[in-house]
Amino acid sequence: xxxxxxxxxxxxxxxxxxxxxxxxxxxxxxxxxxxxxxxxxxxxxxxxxxxxxxxxxxxxxxxxxxxxxxxxxxxxxxxxxxxxxxxxxxxxxxxxxxxxxxxxxxxxxxxxxxxxxxxxxxxxxxxxxxxxxxxxxxxxxxxxxxxxxxxxxxxxxxxxxxxxxxxxxxxxxxxxxxxxxxxxxxxxxxxxxxxxxxxxxxxxxxxxxxxxxxxxxxxxxxxxxxxxxxxxxxxxxxxxxxxxxxxxxxxxxxxxxxxxxxxxxxxxxxxxxxxxxxxxxxxxxxxxxxxxxxxxxxxxxxxxxxxxxxxxxxxxxxxxxxxxxxxxxxxxxxxxxxxxxxxxxxxxxxxxxxxxxxxxxxxxxxxxxxxxxxxxxxxxxxxxxxxxxxxxxxxxxxxxxxxxxxxxxxxxxxxxxxxxxxxxxxxxxxxxxxxxxxxxxxxxxxxxxxxxxxxxxxxxxxxxxxxxxxx
Ligand code: ARG
Numbered sequence: 001x002x003x004x005x006x007x008x009x010x011x012x013x014x015x016x017x018x019x020x021x022x023x024x025x026x027x028x029x030x031x032x033x034x035x036x037x038x039x040x041x042x043x044x045x046x047x048x049x050x051x052x053x054x055x056x057x058x059x060x061x062x063x064x065x066x067x068x069x070x071x072x073x074x075x076x077x078x079x080x081x082x083x084x085x086x087x088x089x090x091x092x093x094x095x096x097x098x099x100x101x102x103x104x105x106x107x108x109x110x111x112x113x114x115x116x117x118x119x120x121x122x123x124x125x126x127x128x129x130x131x132x133x134x135x136x137x138x139x140x141x142x143x144x145x146x147x148x149x150x151x152x153x154x155x156x157x158x159x160x161x162x163x164x165x166x167x168x169x170x171x172x173x174x175x176x177x178x179x180x181x182x183x184x185x186x187x188x189x190x191x192x193x194x195x196x197x198x199x200x201x202x203x204x205x206x207x208x209x210x211x212x213x214x215x216x217x218x219x220x221x222x223x224x225x226x227x228x229x230x231x232x233x234x235x236x237x238x239x240x241x242x243x244x245x246x247x248x249x250x251x252x253x254x255x256x257x258x259x260x261x262x263x264x265x266x267x268x269x270x271x272x273x274x275x276x277x278x279x280x281x282x283x284x285x286x287x288x289x290x291x292x293x294x295x296x297x298x299x300x301x302x303x304x305x306x307x308x309x310x311x312x313x314x315x316x317x318x319x320x321x322x323x324x325x326x327x328x329x330x331x332x333x334x335x336x337x338x339x340x341x342x343x344x345x346x347x348x349x350x351x352x353x354x355x356x357x358x359x360x361x362x363x364x365x366x367x368x369x370x371x372x373x374x375x376x377x378x379x380x381x382x383x384x385x386x387x388x389x390x391x392x393x394x395x396x397x398x399x400x401x402x403x404x405x406x407x408x409x410x411x412x413x414x415x416x417x418x419x420x421x422x423x424x425x426x427x428x429x430x431x432x433x434x435x436x437x438x439x440x441x442x443x444x445x446x447x448x449x450x451x452x453x454x455x456x457x458x459x460x461x462x463x464x465x466x467x468x469x470x471x
Contacts, residue, residue: 004086013080023322024077027084029329033119034084035067037112040215041195042103050106050205055099062096063088063103083322084116085109106205107198110229110317114194117324119216121238122190123470124332125183130463131339132180132245133456136173138346140452143169147442147449150427151266151356152365159363162427163440165356170445173452175248180459182241187466190234193218197228200316217469230316232306232324239303242331246296249338253289256349260286265355270348273341288345292338299334302327357427364392366402366425369433370417373424377416387414 003009039060046056066088069075081087086109093100143166153163193216196202196209202225209221222228259266269286277283309323367388374384391413395402403425410417423429435441438448 003080004089018080018082021082021319022079023083023325024079024081024087026326026329027113027116027322028077028087030084030113030116030120031070031088032067033116034088034112035063035070036119037115037195037216038063038088038103040212041107043215044208044212045102045105045205047211048206048208050207051102055102058096058099059092059103062092062100065095066091083109083113085112106203106207107195108200108229110199111195111197111225114197114229114231115216117232117235117328118190118192118194118218121234121328122187123467125187125190125238126463126466126470128242128245128335128339129180129183129459130467131336131343132176132183133459133463135339135343135346136176136180136452136459137456138343139169139173139176140449140456142166142346142349142351143173143445143449146351146353147445149351149353149356150360150431152359152363153440159359159365161368161434161440162360162365162430164431164442164445165351165353166449167440167445170448170452172248172252176245177452177455179241179245179248182244183238184462186234186237186241188219189237191217191219192234193221194228194231197222197225200226200229217471226316230313230318230321232310232321235324235328236303236306236310239299239306239328239331242335243296243300243303245335246292246299246338249342250293250296252342253293256289257286257293264359266352266359268350268352269345270350272348273345288341292342295334295338299331302331360427361403362401364395364402366427366430367392369424369430370402370421372433373421374414374416379414379416 003013042051042056042059042063045051046053051059066075069091070088075087075091077084077087081090089100089103092103146165146169149165150162151165151168152159153161153168193209193213195212196207213219213221222231256267256269258264260269269284269288271284273286273288274284275287277285305327306324309320313320370391371381371384371388374387375381379387391402391405391410394409394413395405403422407417407419407421410421424433432441432443435444437444
């Protein structure tokens with residue numbers, strides 16, 4: 001059979017042009033969605049009396065058979081049929097005869113491909129919310145197991161104030177929670193139906209777009225046919241959200257890499273998530289976080305790539321837009337891999353509590369607390385800061401920590417010091433003194449965990465409801 005659009009042409013397409021312009025190599029991934037959209041479209045053509053019921057039935061049965069063949073890997077997609085839409089239509093016509101040619105009535109590949117992308121991405125969004133939810137669950141479990149683990153907290157990668165390790169982990173739970181929320185929010189824009197826009201202007205057939213929308217579980221239809229076929233904002237949004245998730249994973253990766261170094265030795269990643277060196281027998285490399293950190297670059301690249309493709313594109317459809325797919329598929333795969341690995345890697349991570357405690361005992365991260373102690377005695381904070389700065393300098397010169405100083409030594413710097421400072425300086429006390437909403441005190445962190453668990457239940461319910469809606 002010749003090309004589906006061959007009528008106007010007198011010459012064959014140049015072989016290189018055919019290969020250069022085809023998208024079947026990558027858009028075959030949309031086969032399920034393409035058939036799903038076609039089934040709803042043809043059902044509507046029947047309901048509207050645009051096609052006779054017999055034809056509709058034949059086309060539907062044919063489409064189901066085509067999909068079965070696709071699933072069984074029995075179809076050899078061909079570059080000369082350009083893309084998934086024409087490959088499927090061609091296979092349908094070969095199967096049921098010329099009646100298959102009626103499927104494309106009142107439709108264009110422009111609104112068809114946009115519909116496929118919407119169908120594809122809304123499923124992925126639900127899957128990603130679920131994967132984020134699982135990663136959060138692993139972090140929450142580690143947080144619960146580390147409610148009494150004190151670790152230095154850092155700013156500028158310098159020890160700042162001691163915190164609960166649970167508090168540090170819960171920061172990531174909040175970050176991934178925002179990521180899930182962003183994806184959930186984007187769902188309503190993804191779940192908008194472009195089909196019925198035709199090539200750009202609508203169609204002369206009396207179609208029912210809202211019926212197709214309800215058949216496919218879309219909440220609404222695009223308001224403007226030009227916008228419907230040329231909008232790729234929903235993909236950009238996804239790529240942006242994916243970039244932010246990767247950025248978060250990359251920050252966590254960096255911490256895991258640092259923490260598993262001999263210098264920190266705060267955590268040990270399970271053997272199953274590390275690899276060895278071909279030359280240095282002692283090595284256990286944190287390859288997974290390193291690669292996640294590295295792959296963040298390609299996810300950003302895919303976002304910038306599509307932003308650049310769309311920049312300056314005149315309305316409505318342009319072939320440039322075919323470039324929306326590979327980056328999106330690549331981002332989906334990259335993000336899936338990262339999230340799938342991170343949850344079990346966090347769950348199996350060994351936390352070296354003793355080493356963390358040792359680190360806390362050997363630093364000045366309790367210095368703010370003696371400054372606050374002097375403030376409690378009426379000294380203005382700026383003066384207290386100065387006094388403690390001098391005390392710390394003295395300690396460094398004497399090779400001591402604050403808790404090693406005698407009361408007489410403390411009194412050299414201010415006679416406001418008394419015995420109570422030894423209590424104030426204890427790491428547990430330092431942590432628990434930060435008893436504000438969102439702070440690191442044990443009771444605050446325990447409440448944060450309880451809140452996160454309640455949110456987890458809500459997210460699980462959302463995932464359940466929307467994965468059914470997105471099928
Ligand atoms: N393969 C094309 C794409 O992905 C489908 C739409 C083609 N439309 C057209 N008028 N050539 O963008």
